[in-house]
Amino acid sequence: MGRRFIWFHYVIWFQVGEKIPSVELFEDNPGNKVNIADVAKGKRVVIFGVPGAFTPGCSKTHLPGYVSRADEIKAKNVAEIICVSVNDPFVMGAWGEANGAKGKVRMLADTCAAFTKAVDLDLDLAAVLGSVRSKRYAMLVDDGVVKAIEVEPDNTGLTCSIADTFVKNL
Template sequence: MPIQVGDQIPDVDLFENTPATKVNMKTLCTGKKVVLFAVPGAFTPGCSKTHLPGYVKDADSIKGKGVSEIVCVAVNDPFVMSAWGRDQKTDGKVRMLADPSAAFTKALELQTDLPPLGGVRSKRYSMLIDNGIVKELNVEPDGTGLSCSLSTNLKV
């Protein structure tokens, strides 16, 4: 069963900038509020034109409501996520974390098979996590659309 409101974030490592920099999601989310959103792929049209830019634009407002971190996750390698972050000017606003083997995505049971993008990818979703517990979860009904997971729809 996919992750639900009230569940704990799984103890899975993601990667930031390089394969050498592990970020444990359970540790990252302990003792603070974190907004996490996932996209099907870096540099894809909807992700680059709408989804990520919305969180970058709204980062100060979101963090002003007591959120410590805003995290973007995609089933891509850390070098791609880092390059996409530079392209989208996320520095200091949104952390770009790679889930190269989809381990985190599968632990959440929010994976989808998108052969044109290389196979297993993440569904598009957003969540508010408070001290490691999911408080709000917005999964796109079709897994990839741009409606409920946008930054403007998150009730922080």
């Protein structure tokens, strides 16, 4: 009997040169809607996505790296650094406060994964985190157009999307 090979082809729909979608996220509370496309209009922003607030890799490495390097990143003509996670706005606000993100990294809640799904970076983590979540990624957006994007090869690792590595794309 011959060997069977199953090939998996992973394609990111959302790529360099694409415009980010016009999707409303939430900052601090459900009454404060923020359109991510409007935030990126006319300036350079870094957007990074994480699987979940207060989870170990996100809290120990991913968010703290962008907070600690915020001044360096912004010195490279980046107007804003934005963290997106499929969490509610209260959790994102508390997580940002716990990590000293205020004034350094905007914490945006993608409550129903609308942005995450629109950029095809959703990941079914229902068994572990209770719902669809975001793959771990970082992107540089200039006037609404993606100029660089790094998605972790295993979707959740901490290699190419962390601040220490992603800063080379700036």
